[in-house]
Amino acid sequence: MSGTGKKKPALVAERRPTARKKPAAKPARSAARRPRKPGKRSRNPIIAFFQSIFGWILRLVWRLTWRMGAVLAMLLAAAVFYFHSTLPPVAELLDARTRGSVTLLDRYGTVFAWRGDQFGGQISAETVAPALRNAVIATEDKRFYRHFGVSPRGIASAVRINLREGRGPLSGNGGSTITQQTAKLLCLGVPFDAALWKSEAEYEADCRRTTLWRKVKEAVYAMAMEVRYTKNEVLTIYLNRAYLGAGARGFEAASERYFGKSANKVNAAEAAMLAGLLKAPSTYAPTNNLQRAQDRANVIVGLMEDQGYLTAAQAADARANPAELSDAAAARAGGYFADWVMESGPSFLTRDTTEDVIIRSTFDPRLQQAAEDAMNFIFENKVREGSKAQAAIVVMSADGAVRAMVGGRKTRVSGAFNRATMALRQTGSAFKPFVYAAALDLGFTPNATVVDEPITINVPGSGPYSPRNYTKDFKGKVTLTEALKHSLNIPAVRVSESVGRENVRVIASEFGIKSDLAPGPALALGTSESTLLEMTGAYAGILNGGRSVKPYGLIELRLQGDDTPLFDQQGGMGERVITEKAARGLTYMMNQVIEGGTGQRAKLPGREAAGKTGTTQAARDAWFIGFTADYVAGVWMGYDDNTPLTGVTGGGLPAEIWHETMVRVHEGLPASPLPMDVPAPVAAPAPQNTAARTTGRPAANQPERILREVLDAILGKR
Known part of the structure; x- marks a missing residue:
């Protein structure tokens, strides 16, 4: 172990040869395809193309729509704000x-x-008789307290009714809410200007015109009113401004005119009749046709009953006891x-x-x-x-x-x-009392006599004038009383000539006959007009x-x-x-x-x-x-x-x-x-009381002036 002095090599695990991964064999074309997920189909390229185009259009429309909608909403808000800023306090609009x-x-x-x-006089939605307030809402706008000034459902219903009845979409039923009707009564805030309009009637007729653009402005104005005023304030303006026939503006005036009482005190039948006037004031005015007004009121009573404002018993009582006109209104x-x-x-x-x-x-x-x-x-x-x-x-x-x-x-x-x-009509013999008034004022008496026989007077420029009696006969000598009693024409002319036409003319004028009086002898027979x-x-x-x-x-x-x-x-x-x-x-x-x-x-x-x-x-x-x-x-x-x-x-x-x-x-x-x-x-x-004899001479005791006038008349110098 110590004899060689060499290091032993490090122990290393033997590396086993690894097998090379062979690629998976491709399935044969004839082999079965793998199952697809349920519901998924391959896309037809043509359909896919059109779908992509349609999707692109929808996305474009959406982008444009919401942007335009936003712009319109801002414009609408601006318009509402503008009208809102112009609206005065309620008291100034009544x-x-x-x-x-x-x-x-x-x-x-x-x-x-x-x-x-x-x-x-001013009334308010709070103080007016509840029956009248309910009748107006039931008749004109049953969703009054729930909408924002415009009722899309009401407009759609009105358009459908108009088209079904063969009219234009804006003709006939308008679907207007009470707020819109009030906007129209206010003429959208445009005041009457005598310099621009020939009459107030022409101005109001223009305010009532119905065009698409005017309906749009009316809707905007109505929404501004809803923002500016409470519902009851809007209703108060309406109750005071509505025209209800016979020259009555507002329900208080109409109630006083037709029933002789305040609108705060009307009963259900009277309230229904007043509300019924809103559709056509002249047509349903009870002073024009009471029965027609009562029939219309019964329709309103039915609406009030259907909407829960009247019980069945109350509605029956209103129908059994219809509204009647006051004595003054009935007499007209x-x-x-x-x-x-x-x-x-x-x-x-x-x-x-x-x-x-x-x-x-x-x-x-x-x-x-x-x-x-x-x-x-x-x-x-x-x-x-x-x-x-x-x-x-x-x-x-x-x-x-x-x-x-x-x-x-x-x-x-x-x-x-x-x-x-x-x-101005000819007065005929009704003028004769003024002839005899002139004679009596000069001293004649009712028993003075005058001769009723033919007479001819020369009228310069006209020729001879020969009056005749209505009966075409002659009575001879008669008293003034008998001459007037039987309306004899010849004696009236004789007396007039005797006392002087000018005297007769003056007396008639001073008694109040202001018309021009005939200058000739026919004056006595009422040829003048009065x-x-x-x-x-x-x-x-x-x-x-x-x-x-x-x-x-x-x-x-x-x-x-x-x-x-x-x-x-x-x-x-x-x-x-x-x-x-x-x-x-x-x-x-x-x-x-x-x-x-x-x-x-x-x-x-x-x-x-x-x-x-x-x-x-x-x-x-x-x-x-x-x-x-x-x-x-x-x-x-x-x-x-x-x-x-x-x-x-x-x-x-x-x-x-x-x-x-x-x-x-x-x-x-x-x-x-x-x-x-x-x-x-x-x-x-007595001879001295003879007004004019056959010769036309006056009595001896008459003024010399009268004698001269009579002689002039006989001689044709007048």
Whole structure:
């Protein structure tokens, strides 16, 4: 071990030879393929190509869509923010009117008519009657408290209904929410500008236009309102601004107008009727057709029941007890009268007022109903069916206070042609009292005589004028009373020529006949034109003792909320025209017209009355005007186109209308005697009281001027 000195080599494990890994043999082509995973197929290159193109398009559309959506969302947010910044406080949006209103009170202080847009005062969604709030929501927007100002479901439903009914997608049902309707009522925040619009009606019509772009703006504005206001505030604006027919703006005004009560106090039936007006205010206005309004209200009651606002019992009660109009609304009285009063006041406080005005008037609803009933009675019972003839009636007190006015056969009107105040018609023999007023004022008496026989007067420029009586005969010598009683034409012309046409013209004018009076001798026979109101007012002057009268209807005018009137009575008693003695004598003569003359059909049972008939040439106009100690009434009848009446004279149908009117007017009133002097009967008229003999000469005691005028007339110098 020590002898050699060499190191032993390190022990190393022997390396075994490793076998070379042979590559796996490739399976034969015919060998079976390995099984594929379930559902996986090889891709068809053509299909794969189109799939990749389609996928690329989808990804592109998605990228564009979300980016455009983001842009649109930002634009929408900006638009909403803009409109939101322009919206004022709720209180500034409640009164929608640019003009004021006029409320008319009758002689007793009760409202009988309205003119202009009426705003009843502010109400709120919290204080209004729950039944009304529920009726509006059930009718217009049952999801009002759940949407964000726009209801996609409602719009889709409306479009589907419109297309199904053959209309355009935006025609008919709009699917608008209450918020969108409020946006439209606000005209999307664009105020009325008189410089840009011809009228407020044209402005509102533009606000109601429906176009796609306007619907988009309306939706944006509605969303801005939802951000700016609470739901109840939006509803409050809507309740105050909605137009509900008959000039009523807002539910408070409509409730006051139709039911005479606040919108805070309406019951379910009344609430349903008011909500029903929103669809078509004029069509469903109860003042136009109460039954149609009640039928519409029943539909609303059904909606309220379906949506749980009414129980079955409550709905049944509402249907069994439909809403009824208040007395003032039901009567719709005084349409012609109200229009006349509006014309008589200053325009800046009536027709064009920007303030809310209260007018107290002379109107008497009982007398108005009496006049309307009288006219309807005669036309229904005495006039042939289908006749186009018209009539007008005026009733007033002796001092000219007009109590009733009927301007035509259609009495429930507003803004219609008023035949009592607008129609200038020939007066016929209704003018003759002014001829005899001139004679009596000069000293003649009712028993003075005049000769009824042929007379010819030369009229310069026209030739000879020969008046004839209606009966085409002659009575000889008659008293003035008999001449007026039987409406003789020749004596009227003789008296007029005797006292002087100018005297007759002056007296008629001072009594209130403002129209141009005929210059020739035919003046005495009423060839001049006048209105029924003027003529009735002139007769009132005879009743009150010979003093002129200016018919009036306005007692006082004040602004709503003020106690001090701005204007007061514009009419009444004026200056003396004839002596009281002459007026009392003329009243007697006119009383005889009714007692035994041409006006006998006007005679009132147990009550003294005086009046005069009037029939114009070819019977184109027929009049009867007369009075009792309490009231004066005038009646005109004719055709608007001047067609002659058939078989009608002033002593016929007009006298009968007058009789029916005055019987109703005096119902319950004690009979009072007329202010008249009954002349002592005479066996024969004294020669000195002869107004004009066959020669046309006046009595010897008449002024020299009158004698000269008569002589001039006879000699043809006039």
